[in-house]
Amino acid sequence: MKITLLDYGAGNVTSVERALRRLGAEPQRSNSPECIAKSEAIILPGVGHYSALIRALDQQRVRAPLVDALHRGVPFLGICLGLQVLFKSSEEAPELQGLNLLPGSVCALPSTVKLPHMGWNQLRLTRSSRLLEKISPEAFFYFAHSFAVTDSNGESVAFCHHGSDFAAVIEHKNILAVQFHPEKSGDPGSRLLQNFLAVCSGS
Amino acid sequence: MAIPDRGFFRIFSQSAQVPDNALPTVFNIVIPSEARNLLFLPVRGQRMSLAHRIIPCLDTDGARVVKGVNFVGLRDAGDPAALAARYNAEGADELVVLDIAASRDRRPTFLDTIRSVAAELSIPLTAGGGIRSLEDARSVILAGADKVTVNTAAVARPDLISELSREFGAQAVVLAIDAKRADDRWDVMVRGGRDSAALDALLWAKIGVARGAGEILLTSVDRDGTQLGFDVPLTAAISRAVSVPVIASGGAKLPEHFAQIFSEGAADAALAASIFHDNTQSIRELKHFLAARNIEVRLPC
Secondary structure, three states, rough: OOEEEOOOOOOOOOOHHHHHHHOOOOOEEOHHHHHHHHOOOEEEEEEHHHHHHHHHHHOOOOOHHHHHHHOOOOEEEEHHHHHHHHOOOEEEOOOOOOOOOOOOEEEEEOOOOOEEEEEEEEEEEOOOOOOOOOOOOOOOEEEEEEEOOOOOOOEEEEEEEEEEEEEEEEEEEEEEEEEOOOOHHHHHHHHHHHHHHHHOOOO | OOOOOOHHHHHOOOOOOOOOOOOOOOOOEEOOHHHHHOHHHHHHHEEEOOOEEEEEEEEEEEOOEEOOOOOHHHHHHHOOHHHHHHHHHHHHEEEEEOOOOHHHHHHHHHHHHHHHHOOOOOOEEEEEEOOOOHHHHHHHHHHHOEEEEEEEHHHHHHHHHHHHHHHHHHHHHEEEEEEEEEEEEEEEEEEOOOOOEEEEEEHHHHHHHHOOOOOEEEOOOOOOOOOOOHHHHHHHHHHOOOOOEEEEEEOOOOOHHHHHHOOOOOOOOEEOOOHHHHOOOOOOHHHHHHOOOOOOOOOOO
């Protein structure tokens, strides 16, 4: 199984890589269009500013092969910003175009609460989830973000709440994504990554 | 307000607006996403909210933990990685590693320390001490830290905060403020809490947030090392004045101190060192103590 860890240069991918290795996977870091095109699974961890990620995808000519792979059904896991880029656009950088693979857009969380939404929070499941299988519904996950998908519909299998409801886990065919950081979320996070590996191997 | 903002009250208390992309049902009736979530929701009876964080801090000389060193049950007592592994297993919500010596020539050693600590963790790591530039911060982040703290260098050059925030995002920038009571206000102290910066702490916190700090690590110089409890008035004043989370630090000893700083002090997180290092206080027991007082914490952990 050739799992590509899309390393676009701004995010700290080491912790994701380490978490996957602990589970016996051997991800390869890459940002080459050729490598993305040949991947059997792709993980996109994202931290920082939305525009940095979008610009990197374009400058490194990764956008087209990535979208192509997702259309072909290659299993994908987006983490944090890696979830947000799946949508049409983000209020964080309205002039830029997201991957536009899912309906909805990324908005700023309301300023009635402290931002960034930083720390451990729980989820509310709306239907059964492949990523959350065998994880306690009470489990906490680690979030660190100020923007979120507040208008996602059918693809959200779990919501979180901070000022408003937002999509915490998205599952749409082969496109899976989480707003939190599984690699920083202790045992439940590790279990989630393991569940993604199971999706990749088709079990 | 007595009405909870969740559950059915929400439906009635807010005008349910139908989003443009709400999915039609087979009856061609549009159900607003809010309502649909509720309809399909298995009731769990849990209250969902952000947990208050408990954060142990390792003060190092770059390589070894140097403050509050009275460890129990560790083969190599001052080894940051061994302590990190212990806290990761005991339910710490994050870990902070500081280089309190912060001398230039020991920087490579501190980066090695960050790498070895990060390798033990499945929780977030914040590192700081002596971060003066974008490149300092980058090296710390590449070594495995999720966030960096800035303190003296940011007071000297507030642009540093903006630069870091633009490059790594606000969520990665923690403004550390050491504050000391001065009459009816608090002074910002620099160089390890020794010198006054002649700057009002409340004002500095607001400036730091405006420049892009995503969190404030607030240490009470008056309480630090006293074990008399956190500085409640200071923490409450800063926490209520800024829009970002505040980590209270300095003076913790008893579980009651933590309960008080989360309730009266409005802290989002609380940091301590020696009481965790020497096993005076177990993190897991502390969390059970807080949970029993209806303070939201991450459990089980």
